[in-house]
Amino acid sequence: MNASMPGSTAPATPPAPPVAPKSRGGFGRAVLMLLVLLLVGMVAWTWFSLTWSYSEGDRAGVLQKFSRKGWICKTWEGEVAQYVVAGVAPRIWTFSVRDGGVAAEVGRQVGRNVQLHYTEHIGVPTSCFGDTPYFVERVTVMTDPPLLPGVAAPAAPAPQPPSPQPGAAPAPTSATTPTPLP
DSSP states (O other), X not given: OOTTSTTOOSXXXXXXXXXXXXXXXXXXXXXXXXXXXXXXXXXXXXXXXXXXXXXXXXXXXXXXXXXXXXXXXXEEEEEEEXXXXXXXXXXXXXXXXXXXXXXXXXXXXXXXXXEEEXXXXXXOSOTTSOSSSEEEEEXXXXXXXXXXXXXXXXXXXXXXXXXXXXXXXXXXXXXXXXXXXX
């Protein structure tokens, strides 16, 4: 006998509950939001580390090397030899230049005694902005080399006697005669 026929005593099966549609992208949406937040955080950190400087100052020495280098991101990098004591090996200070105009000026001064104004940016997340945390913003050529400890300054020229006035008699010169030795 068929249970669905009238007069049958078999219990009727209850209808199945409605199936709720599965939420699509709950986990995928969370991962996407996490990636977007990570990207925004990296961009914000890069902007902050490049605009806020930890320190700034000046360094002087002989500009001995300046070149554009890098595999993918080409950056301007240089070296200044800072002489502390005469006869001792110099301390080498490395720096980066981000501005093309400053890079052109620094490139013209290789081999000269220069003063470089720089800012230090700590925590820059990639080397695409420079290999060092020191970014040079201005270069000044030093006219006189700095005096090193233990090196005497050049002597000032001796004062010259005043020139005689026109029409005046020449000043007498004292002639010394050698005295014989006993």
